[in-house]
Amino acid sequence: MNPQIDTYLAEGCGRCPLGGSPECKVHNWPKELRYLRHIVLDCGLTEELKWGVPCYTYKNANVAVVSAFKDYSSLSFFKGALLKDAEGILVKPGENSQAARLFKFTNVKQIEEIEDLIKAYIYEAIEVEKAGLKVDFRQKDELEYPEELKEKLSSFPALSEAFEALTPGRKRGYIIHFSQPKQSATRTSRIEKCIAKIMEGKGFFDR
Structure with a gap:
């Protein structure tokens, strides 16, 4: 177990002002999170703290x-789209999600009832890594750049170069983030708030 x-x-x-306070979402699901932690560790994965949350790795x-x-606690798989999911119980974290899939839980009993199945999914996810399988992300030209981003990249060549040098996943993350608001000003x-991170080669979720 990792003390972090x-x-x-x-x-x-600690990712928002509620971190460290009773209002933090972590305190809504203490039993569920501890149970999921126990299950994942029982499958032999390495426990780390990444992006402020428990992350489990294989090599x-x-x-x-x-x-x-x-509204729920979760166990999310980075390459969940590659899992067979014969039971059809994994869900996308968002409609634009290409790789991640997750279990949602709102009480311990839900976890207890499918503990063996959860472990089976974890072991399958480990086999995906052992086999070196990759998610086939949609290519850049299939991504719809919002007009505001097109204008900014056109007027700021250095930013355009930095943005195009990002990995496909990082570009997609930014495009989704930029495209969500209905108002052009928003x-x-x-985009303006993310320029510094883009110039540093960082993704939207990178620190």
Whole structure:
């Protein structure tokens, strides 16, 4: 067990102002998170703290994360789209998600009832890593750049170069983030706030 995860469970992820307070989402699901942690560790994965949440790896490859949301706790697989999911119980974290798939839980009993199945999915995810399988992400030219981003990249060559040098996943993350608001001004504001990170070669979720 990684002591950093003990801190996460006790204090929260610290990614927002609620971290370290009773209002942190982590405190909504203490039993569920601890149970999921136990299950994943029982499958032999290495426990690390990444992006402020418990991340479980196989030979340094990210396999799954355990995390808390407002309405549920979850076990999410980085390459869940490659799992067979014969039971059809994995869900996408968002409609634009290409790789990740997750279990959602709102009480311990739900976890207890399918513990063996959860482990089977984890072992399958490990086999995916052993086999070196990759998710076939849609290519850049299939991504719809919002007009505000096109204009900014056209007027800022250095930014355009930095953006195009990002990995496909990082570009996609930014494009989704920039495209979500309905108002053009909000989309532009989001782009402006991310320029520094893009110039540093970082993704939207990178610190």
